[in-house]
Amino acid sequence: MNSLIEILPTDITTLKVDAIVNAANTSLLGGGGVDGAIHRAAGPELLAECRTLNGCETGNAKITKGYRLPAKVVIHTVGPIWHGGTRGESGLLRNCYLSSFRLARLNDVKSIAFPAISCGVYGYPPLKAACIALSVARDEATEGHFDRIVFALFTAETLKAYRDAAAELNL
Ligand code: AR6
Numbered sequence: 001m002n003s004l005i006e007i008l009p010t011d012i013t014t015l016k017v018d019a020i021v022n023a024a025n026t027s028l029l030g031g032g033g034v035d036g037a038i039h040r041a042a043g044p045e046l047l048a049e050c051r052t053l054n055g056c057e058t059g060n061a062k063i064t065k066g067y068r069l070p071a072k073v074v075i076h077t078v079g080p081i082w083h084g085g086t087r088g089e090s091g092l093l094r095n096c097y098l099s100s101f102r103l104a105r106l107n108d109v110k111s112i113a114f115p116a117i118s119c120g121v122y123g124y125p126p127l128k129a130a131c132i133a134l135s136v137a138r139d140e141a142t143e144g145h146f147d148r149i150v151f152a153l154f155t156a157e158t159l160k161a162y163r164d165a166a167a168e169l170n171l
Pocket of ligand 1: 010011012013024025030031032033035036037079115116117118119121122123152153155
């Protein structure tokens, strides 16, 4: 395993990193899953700031402060809804990771944690999603900007998928 990249079974809202990534929807106005957990932990100021952002397109990312979270900032990205793989889902999911890392670099984020974007209600197959997430992270890790890249996995299924993908990619 590349030492910068960690696969952890954990609640992303507890992590003291520079940035956590939220798996949001295009409204950026909150929802269930990890989005709901992040808004609950950050407090109402997060929603107030999100209201000023005019939403976010699928595959893109926007940044806010972290408010009551241990993380300094939240990078909100919108993953694709899985439709069977024929509607550009893999490119869109890859863009989520690329946009989030780009925004992180621009904001001097050195440590970043991701949830399994799109692997909950959006239905993306976890192993396919994990291969995309880890291959983008591996490229970023070799660039030298980041000190720590964490994948915070909340379910046994996603944890196994990320571990299997890491083995497949020889990480
Ligand atoms: N920490 C880490 N991962 C978590 C946490 C947590 N606290 N809570 C849930 N997960 P989902 P999506 C996992 O559904 O598929 C929202 O309503 C969860 O088990 O949160 O991208 C948004 O507003 C799953 O493995 O995100 C959108 O409408 C992963 O996070 C929609 O859901 C992602 O599941 C986005 O769907």
